[in-house]
Amino acid sequence: MPDVEFRNIVKRFGSLTVLEKLNLKIADGEFLVLLGPSGCGKTTLLNMLAGLQETSDGTIAIGNRDVTDLDPKDRGLAMVFQSYALYPTKTVKGNLLFGLSAQKLDKAEMQRRVEWASKLLQIDALLDRKPAQLSGGQRQRVAIGRALVKNVDVFLFDEPLSNLDAKLRTEMRLEIKRLHNELKKTIVFVTHDQIEAMTMATRIAVMNSGVIQQIGTPDEIYERPKNLFVASFIGSPAMNMVPATVVANGGTCVARHEPSGVPLHLSRYQFEHQPKTGQNVIAGMRPEHFSVGEMPEEACGAYFELPVRYTEKTGSDVTAFLESGGGLIAVRFDSKHYHVPAAGERLRVSYPADKFDLFDPKTEVRI
Amino acid sequence: MTVTIEATAFAADRVKVKRRRRRIRGSSIAILVFLTMCAAFVSVPLYVVIVTSFKTMDQIAQGQIFSLPTEWTLEPWRYAWSQTCAGMTCKGVSAGFWTSLKILFPSLLLSIGVSSVTGYALALWKINWAGTFLFILFLCAFVPFQIIMIPLVVLVSSLGIFGTVWAVALVHAILSMPLLTLIFRNFYKDIPDEIIKAAIMDCGSFWKIFLEIILPMSANIMIVVLILMITSVWNDYLIGLTFGGVGTQPMTVILANTVITSFGEVRYNVNMAAALLTAIPPLVVYFGLGKFFVEGITAGAIKG
Structure with missing residues (x-):
């Protein structure tokens, strides 16, 4: 079974360069999510893999085949589109069968595959219906079925869940994850939704303005973001970025939070490069890692007592925005353990010492 | 309160x-x-x-053109259909009716066949110089027939079909192609991009995608184009007069010859009946095809 490799991919639209010398290797059987904001080049990358857009330079290989100049139908891929893209005049069965039309198969084999895919996706009762007679979730299943019947090794998904409502999206997320576990095929999945990426991917490639910012498992991406962009893109509410200055270097490394002068204890932080005294850094603190009240001294990285500007309650969670210097620090905690603070109330929160993320303010890279 | x-x-x-x-x-x-x-x-x-x-000639001779027939008669209709004279031949307008049909079907097939495929290619496939080609088509759609009539006559006679129904059909088809291609192209342009992308990945064959996916979605535009073409081909006089020979003139030319015949008594009732007979087919097409309009060609294909 093949892996997929992009080598030095360049994509230009006229004088605009969208992708510049991009390299990416997707291992066999992997569920890779291309994650990034709109216009970051992730769909372009997927379309180039599918053969729907041409590369300006570089090669794409599937297994040991160079597919850069092959027709889409000859690449051995199947794709699921955002808008389902079903054929409106064909029945569900007709849609599935048309997916097989590039492969020369005998009737019995085609029939067998349609039966298999429709059972797997629970659309076997709908085979004679037209797309107009289906609900959104059913249409999405048919679209996935049309890809499955091809029995290829690499599946491409172009934001397939963004047209579904929240409940269906969760269902289909599980469904796609289940299919991946059962079929063990390589999946390349494009999305701008970090929840989809975090829940489904075996690896995530975070993209911004045509460059892969970081590639790693969901945990790596979340726990050790390589740069400011990844740190701020992943996580909801977004990570707090506060300016700080390193004040003591040596046995106990301490940085001072610029607006308030609160010390940040960095002794548990794993530095990639040792900082100098007096160096400016940006300290990232995830809202969900804060806890209300005090912590044991050896675990505590920072302790703030700040007034609440406003709060947002989302079911079990409360996010409080604390006023600090000119900015706000978001703090998320469980409402079971603490009452919802009123605006203006002073809230005491502490941040664990092992959860900091430090970045260089100039290069935006992790320190 | x-x-x-x-x-x-x-x-x-x-x-x-x-x-x-x-x-x-x-x-x-x-x-x-x-x-x-x-x-x-x-x-x-x-x-x-x-x-x-429906009047007899006797009643017509009395004037009073707005009065209803005192005695309803179908004789003028029968006479107009099978006996009235156009020039030297006296076979009624029925001869022209069959000629018109013989012109209509080949020209419909040719013009719709070629222009729908061209429109599909221009709208949904990447074609070099498509923009230039479209612009030229656009210009062609506005060139009046009279300007190119004589070169066309030369061209058609060099093909050896001048004076036959094929000549009339061919000229009709060619003259309507720019407009029809633009119509088809604009219609196909609205088909969601992802459907054609999916079809290219599924099958990749230009003709198979056209026949199995695109053509079945074209019912509405086909009806529009059919009405447009049938009306214009049937009602045309100038092309039929110029390119049709003796015995291969369409119904409109026969009708004109009938009406302007200058010898003997002018049989108004027969002329009127002949005119109505000529006008009926496009009317039937109008009322017959109109009800086949279907709503929402892409219903269910994509997120509505």
């Missing part, structure tokens, strides 16, 4: 608003008068044509 009073006042207000809407205003009277005049402009002559075609 005040609340109730206010509510009643409010309800009364709403009733007033409703009534005001129903009243006929000056502008709507003007529109009505205008539309009635437009309708009369077409329907009064049509009425005269119809009643005259």
Whole structure:
């Protein structure tokens, strides 16, 4: 079974360069999510893999085949589109069968595959219906079925869940994850939704303005973001970025939070490069890692007592925005353990010492 | 109590608003008068044509063109269909009817066949110079026939088909292609991009995608184009007159020859009947095809 490799991919639209010398290797059987904001080049990358857009330079290989100049139908891929893209005049069965039309198969084999895919996706009762007679979730299943019947090794998904409502999206997320576990095929999945990426991917490639910012498992991406962009893109509410200055270097490394002068204890932080005294850094603190009240001294990285500007309650969670210097620090905690603070109330929160993320303010890279 | 009073006042207000809407205003009277005049402009002559075609010549000779036939007769219709003279031949307009059909079908097949495929290719496939080609087509759609008539005659006679129904059909098809291609291209341009992308990944064959996916989605535009083409081919006079030979002239040319015949008595009732016979086929097409319009060609294909 093949892996997929992009080598030095360049994509230009006229004088605009969208992708510049991009390299990416997707291992066999992997569920890779291309994650990034709109216009970051992730769909372009997927379309180039599918053969729907041409590369300006570089090669794409599937297994040991160079597919850069092959027709889409000859690449051995199947794709699921955002808008389902079903054929409106064909029945569900007709849609599935048309997916097989590039492969020369005998009737019995085609029939067998349609039966298999429709059972797997629970659309076997709908085979004679037209797309107009289906609900959104059913249409999405048919679209996935049309890809499955091809029995290829690499599946491409172009934001397939963004047209579904929240409940269906969760269902289909599980469904796609289940299919991946059962079929063990390589999946390349494009999305701008970090929840989809975090829940489904075996690896995530975070993209911004045509460059892969970081590639790693969901945990790596979340726990050790390589740069400011990844740190701020992943996580909801977004990570707090506060300016700080390193004040003591040596046995106990301490940085001072610029607006308030609160010390940040960095002794548990794993530095990639040792900082100098007096160096400016940006300290990232995830809202969900804060806890209300005090912590044991050896675990505590920072302790703030700040007034609440406003709060947002989302079911079990409360996010409080604390006023600090000119900015706000978001703090998320469980409402079971603490009452919802009123605006203006002073809230005491502490941040664990092992959860900091430090970045260089100039290069935006992790320190 | 005040609340109730206010509510009643409010309800009364709403009733007033409703009534005001129903009243006929000056502008709507003007529109009505205008539309009635437009309708009369077409329907009064049509009425005269119809009643005259059912009258005997004796009644027509008395004048009173608006009166109903005192004695209804189908004789003028029968005569017009099978016996009236156009020039030297006296076989009625029926000869022209069959010729018109022989012209109509090949020209429909050729023009719709070629222009729908061209429109599909221009709209949904990447074609070099597509923009330039479209611009030239656009220009061609506005060139009057009279300008290129003589070169076309030379061209068609060099093909060796001048004076046959094929010549008339071919010229009709070629002249309608720029407009039809633009119509098809604009229609296919609205087909969601992802459907054609999916089809390219599934199958990749230009013809198979056209025949299995695109053509079945074209019912609406086909009806529009059919009505347009049938009406224009059937009602055409100039192309039929120029390119048709003796015995291969379409119904309109036969009709004209019948009506302008200058010897003997002018049989108005026969002329009217012949004119109506010529006008019936496009009318039938209009009313017959109109009901086949289907709504929402992409229903269910994509997120609505």
